[in-house]
């Protein structure tokens with residue numbers, strides 16, 4: 001099995017985001033592998049352990065994104081492909097075309113895993129576009145996965161506690177959600193070994209991609225508006241409850 | 256007049272409440288709105304959506320394909336209809352099914368897509384959505400057609416606008432994809448209100464102390480007229496509540512009219528999931544709890560005492 005895992009290098013979710021200019025942010029914060037991508041790497045490693053084959057970690061990102069590929073390798077991925085970009089934001093249409101091009105040139109995917117979304121841009125679409133470009137089916141937000149009789153079987157949460165069981169023809173693109181597995185922590189010996197693993201380098205600008213038909217451009221970043229000073233309500237539990245209900249009905253008009 | 260489509264999600268042949276806000280988003284530019292029933296019949300859809308300003312309900316069919324068990328073919332059929340009716344935009348709920356369908360449709364149409372939008376300006380192609388797990392608000396300009404947007408449930412208020420809608424039967428000329436098959440839909444173990452679409456949510460944190468104690472919140476939820484019950488990760492990790500109920504960065508993102516946080520400290524990760532609630536109420540024993548710095552109404556006290564009192568006051572005054 002040849003399994004590709006597409007990763008994104010993103011600011012750690014606990015990092016403070018300081019906005020710079022209209023739409024930039026201070027990129028000196030700590031960056032990590034997109035948390036959902038860890039489930040993707042783990043699942044790929046699990047399958048290769050059962051079925052044999054190799055796991056190839058691919059990313060489109062700035063130079064520093066190489067550390068996310070190294071992390072995947074320390075988890076157990078066999079090799080890496082880094083498509084260097086000069087910005088943190090690359091449009092999903094461009095990213096998916098770039099991924100398609102290098103994966104196509106590199107091998108024959110039996111499966112492609114990604115995280116269900118990136119936690120920085122929260123776009124949730126690159127994997128669908130990649131699947132379409134490779135003419136494969138895509139499924140997202142997957143919480144259980146297995147291969148049975150040459151088909152992929154996956155489960156996904158669809159809201160209100162409901163779950164869908166899906167059967168998907170292979171090869172396919174799978175977006176991993178929390179709960180799919182428990183991503184491993186790399187062992188020291190694996191971290192050392194990963195330093196010797198190979199990363200193929202490409203440059204996004206040199207791939208000769210066509211200008212896509214659509215795009216989305218980030219115009220502005222702002223801090224999420226904070227609330228004003230909270231109105232503190234005092235008294236006995238009963239008094240507090242009475243005042244709260246009155247305020248929610250009359251002032252806030254939400255009851 | 257320009258035309259905009261809305262995916263209308265149905266459960267047990269009833270249009271889910273949260274769709275009406277999506278229709279309001281589509282109506283903002285005074286467009287003619289075309290509804291696409293998903294998981295229900297055109298008739299039942301029409302009765303509900305015409306009250307909110309929908310003019311046309313598309314009754315979609317594909318020869319030889321069971322649309323409800325093949326999301327790819329359903330997406331192809333809707334994409335075909337979007338082209339046929341020359342819709343300039345397609346909106347839907349940012350629910351798991353909604354965003355999956357929207358992403359498939361955008362991909363087929365090579366169209367720009369923005370999911371989990373809090374605001375949309377379809378005339379300008381400008382949307383507002385969260386970036387960095389709710390820490391920042393991003394304004395994006397979408398280029399290309401049609402614009403495809405998923406709207407966060409309850410982010411846009413519904414607006415009644417009654418009229419008489421027509422049903423348009425449409426036979427899509429697409430072939431069944433046959434690559435994905437929904438084999439089974441497992442229903443929830445108990446009849447619960449979908450957290451992400453609830454208008455009111457009451458959540459419990461670590462001090463809930465047991466699964467049993469969540470009953471107190473459920474009773475209050477009933478007194479609130481059918482609110483949903485949520486939990487913090489601390490409560491979920493401790494086994495007091497199932498993961499389905501977790502609100503936050505690694506749980507559900509919610510945007511209700513009212514969010515009541517009981518015994519929740521107010522971590523960034525919890526806020527990532529409920530920050531866009533219209534009104535936040537916090538009940539906490541510690542007057543210095545961080546949540547009091549970012550809520551609308553703060554009550555210092557034991558959650559069990561306050562919630563019981565709240566349930567009684569609500570019952571007495573309803």
Ligand SMILES: Cc1cc2nc3c(=O)[nH]c(=O)nc-3n(C[C@H](O)[C@H](O)[C@H](O)COP(=O)(O)OP(=O)(O)OC[C@H]3O[C@@H](n4cnc5c(N)ncnc54)[C@H](O)[C@@H]3O)c2cc1C
Nearest residue numbers: 460461462487488489503504505506518519520540541558
């Ligand atoms: C990567 C990552 C992802 C995460 N994702 C999520 C997520 O999705 N959702 C989430 O919620 N958390 C998430 N967390 C965890 C988060 O950081 C907090 O640890 C968690 O939200 C704390 O839950 P809590 O507020 O219930 O518990 P605590 O922080 O322990 O707070 C309990 C609060 O209850 C108050 N209290 C105690 N007794 C009472 C009483 N009797 N009555 C009233 N108040 C009382 C205390 O004063 C305190 O403020 C994540 C963390 C990480 C690192």
